[in-house]
Amino acid sequence: MLATIKLMRPSWIRPKFRHSCFSSRLYTVSYEKAIRSPVGKRIPQTPANTYAKQIRFGEKAYGDLRENVRYACHIYREKVDKLPASESHRVIENILSDIKLHKKKIIATEFTEVLQVLATCDNNVLKRYCNDDGFKDLWMLGAEVSNTLSDDQLKIVLRSLTKIYMLWSASITDVLMGLDHCCAQRCRDWNTTTLLLVADIWHLMAVKPIQYMQAMLNLFDIDTETFAALSTPQLVHLTYFVGNVRGGPKSLLSSIETRLENVIEDLSVSEIGLVCHALFKSSYSICSTTLLQKIGNKVQKDFSELDIYSSVSILKQFRYSGFYQPSFFAALELYLTDEHVEKLNLVAISHYAVTFASFRYWNEKIFNAFVNKFISVASVPRKLVPFSKKVQELHPSVRARCKDIAKLLWAVTSMNHPCEHLNFDAVALDEVQSRVATGEMDWFPHYLIDCLHSLAMRGIFPYDLISLVLSTDYLKKIKEAALYEPRRQLFVLDGSIGIECQDYTGNRLPPSFKDQLPAAITGTDGFELKAKVGLTDIMQCLSDLLGGKTFIHCRSIIPHFKTADIIIHVDSAGHPLAVKQGHASKAHQRDLAVPLSDNMLHGLLGRIPAPEKSPAVENRKLAVEVLGQNQCVRDRNVLLGLNRMKMRQLEKLGYKVILIYPFEIQQLENSTHEEREDFLKERLSNYIAF
Incomplete structure (x- = not known):
């Protein structure tokens, strides 16, 4: 039997400014799968292993919530008086024998009692019942009586299930679905404490109660009084569960953001990290710059209070919301010493690096520390073992995941960080090839x-x-x-x-x-002319200097780069030549701005080129690049990795590239037309005879 929940997941490279709600995207998951593995995990795990993995990174913040909301989290266990071993066996055997021999129907009280007794048994006793056929019938009968459980019995049954995970099997699916439906039907009559308590117990089982969570979040969304009655710790608790199911009603997420803006000063840095991570997992970017500024101001006062989980979560939300706070990054720059970076694992380092790169913020010393840490971890000896064994046997602080390698490699490359002396390229390539060899990349x-x-x-x-x-x-x-x-x-x-x-x-x-x-990938020249600051003015000045618009052409020379180029042709004496206007390409729906040689044409279309003959007359091709802010490292005249790649390819195609940097465009905006012409004459004087 299948249940559905609607979720949305973000992309880590280019944050998309969108909101998530239950109508975003449809994922279908079975309760049987949820028992062995939380939604989204590809490798089957027992609930016990799931707990261990969650506690290592992130769940500590959930467990460290204030006392009045620590209902049933991982570090909390309700104390239950244990029955003597003989009495426990008697109760269990009596009920199982009645089920197996007499096919007796059980009532809610008996079902509750047997689970409560099982929850008090030692692990050795539980193992004895794992393969008992009577338990298959017990789960089947329990599904039938789930709707007749009282609220107190329902809580006891759920809590008991969290402690007898060793007996879980596919036969428990119907019980879970029945209990989920029961909780969803009754949640309207529960107060906020009970609502969060029940959600906590389900969380402890590492099972997402799809119907109940959707009903609970809709209740908080619709019932403004119930939402307003949430205390500050309960608000944090609710936000955690929104992130746990990776989404919620858009209006509820907006209400949570508004409430957080008023209480953010009362939260600890761990709780701030918790809510940032939850909203990030929900694909919700915080819209309030006031809230983001308050978060940044509170955190930068003392970064030493931040644990790895909280710092990474806050950086994720800043990146996803596109919020850049100079003072925050300046404080973070001082905090990330070589000694501190050495203590971080590669999961955290990859997130730090991606955040710096997303905001085009570069610090050579910090990036060197990131690269050195990556190289030191990559040098740890490893065996070529199947991917499933690798994940189970190797601790994440020792080995990097393929996700972390991809993030760090993109961040270092995007910032055009020089790594030749660090042997980064060879190590990174070796890591990628080894992950392909072990089958990890197949996942x-x-x-x-x-x-x-x-x-x-x-x-x-x-x-x-x-x-x-x-x-x-x-x-x-x-x-x-x-x-x-x-x-x-x-x-x-x-x-x-x-x-x-x-x-x-x-x-x-x-x-x-x-x-x-789509055009979003291939780009359009018309958009470039309208959106790029200074491009139209530069083209007008060049047209006046060269004698008309026929001597310049604004198109993207290379189809796989969206940014436009100003093309100029000159003869060997430096006199401008008319530029042949390109026509739309059927393959790429773009204009190729210059006549292509056989080599260039074959290369772009994917065919092996023939040797190119030398032209009879040596003409020069110039490509004037008007750079935008997003094409350079922040506050530096250094091209980002992708734009450096484009300039390299233009040179291979025979173009001489002339760069006009963003700070120069800003200066020209306040200049006269004559001053702009003088600037362009000086910049092009080595190639054009004016």
Whole structure:
């Protein structure tokens, strides 16, 4: 039997400003699967192993909530008086024998009693009953009486189930669904304390009660009085459960944000980390800059109070909300000393690095510390074992996940961080190849695409891996397994091969793939002309200087880069030539701005080129790049990795690239037309005879 819950998951590379609600996306999960593995986990785990994994990273903050909301969390256990062993056996055996021999129907009281007694038994006693056929009938009969349980009996049954996980099996599915339905029907009559208590008990079982959680969140959304009655600790508690199911009604999330703005000063940094993580998991970006500023101001007072979980969670929400606070990053810069970075695990380091890169904030010393930590962890000896064994045997603080490798590689590359002396490229490539060899990337194929895309930005093209991901079977696997479809990365990777790898003979993207690319991926020149600051003014000045619009052309030269280029052709004497206007390409729905040689055309279309003949007359091709703020490192005249890759490819296509940086555009905005012309004359004087 299947149950449905609607969830939405975010992408870590490019935060999307969207809100999540129960109508976002449909995921179908079974209770049988939920028993062995929480929703979203690919590797089956017993509830006990699930507890251990959750406590290691994040659940401590949940368990450390204030006393008046610590109902049934991981560090709390209700004290139950144990019966003597003989008495426990007698109660259990009597009920099981009645079920097996006499096919007796049980009543709610008996079902509650046998589970309560089982919860007091030692593990050895529980193991004895694991394979008892009577328990299959017990679960079946228990499902029939679940609706007749009183509220007190319902709580006892749920609490008992959290302590007898060793007896869980597929036969308990009906009981869980019955109890879930029962809780959902009764939640309207419960107060806030009971609502959160029941949710806590379900959480302790590592099972998501789909009907109950949806009913509870809808109740808090609709009933404003019930929501207003929440205390501050209960508000934090409710927010945790919103994150636990990865979504909630949009209006409820907005109400939570409003309440948090008023009480954020009363929360500890652990609780702030908890709510930030919960809202991030719900794909909810905080809209209130006031709330984000209060969070930043409170945290930056003393970063030493932050644990790894809280700091990473706050950074996630800042990144997802697109909120940049200079004072926060300045304080964080001082906090991240070499000694502190050495104490962090790679999960935290990858999040720190991605956050810095998302805001284009670069510090050479900090990024060197990140890279050194990665290299030291990667040097730990490892065995080529199956992926499932690797996850179970290797502690996450010792080994990096493929997700962490992809994040860190993207962050270091995006910031154009120089790593030649650190041997970063060789180590990163070795890590990626080893994860492919062990089969880990088969579980997460989209992370392999991210890794190859980052390596390509660094000018590294492992042909065997590229041919693998561009194969038909692997493209199908990516579409089926990825949380987001990395079409943009694939498009850039394939186009880069055509320009930079003339000896590559492996797989290429099929034409049908390129035909289906939306404008958001391929870009439009009209949008560039309207959106890019200073581009229109520069074009007008160049037109006046060169003698007309026929001597310049604004198009994206390379199809897999969206940013526009101003193209100028000059002869060997430096005199401008008319630029032939391009026409729309059927494959990419773009204009190729210049006449293409056979080499260029074959490379872009995925065919092996023939040797290019030297032209009879040496003409020069110039590409003037008007850079935006998002194309450079913050407050520096340093190109980001993707834009550096574009300039490298333009040079391979025979262009001389002239860069106009954002600070220069700002200065030209307040200049006269004559001053702009003088600036362009000086910048182009080595190539054009004015």
